[in-house]
Amino acid sequence: MNADFTGPVAAEITDRLTRALAPTQLRVINDSAQHHGHAGDDGSGxxxxTVEIEAPQFAGLTRLARQRAVNAALGDLMRERVHALAIKARAPGE
Structure with a gap:
């Protein structure tokens, strides 16, 4: 079961992506419950x-370039707090 989650890590993801990419749509979904007890589960929940993001600056970028932009915006969160991130990035109108 996927659920939107507003814990501190999800809130930080939302804040960083909003500041860096000015998305027209953004949804941060916590998938952690599906991975309870698996590798990378730190017990924090x-x-x-999964990040679903639409941003004008993605226009003309490849899927890989979009993912790199999201990862760059998240910076140290990806190394220190987030074990796995699925990215669904698109430009408006796609």
Whole structure:
């Protein structure tokens, strides 16, 4: 079961992506419950996420470039707090 989650890590993901990419749509989904007890589950309940993001600056970028932009915006969160992140990035109108 996926659930939108507003814990501190999800809130930080939302804040960083909003500031860096000015998305027209953004949804941060906590998938951590699906990975309870698996590798990367730190017990915090905030280790695995899906990000669905639409931003004008993604226009003309490849899927890989979009994912790199999201990862760059999240910076140290990806190394220190988030074990797994699925990214669904698109430009407006796609």
């Amino acid at each position: 905030e280790s695995h996420f």
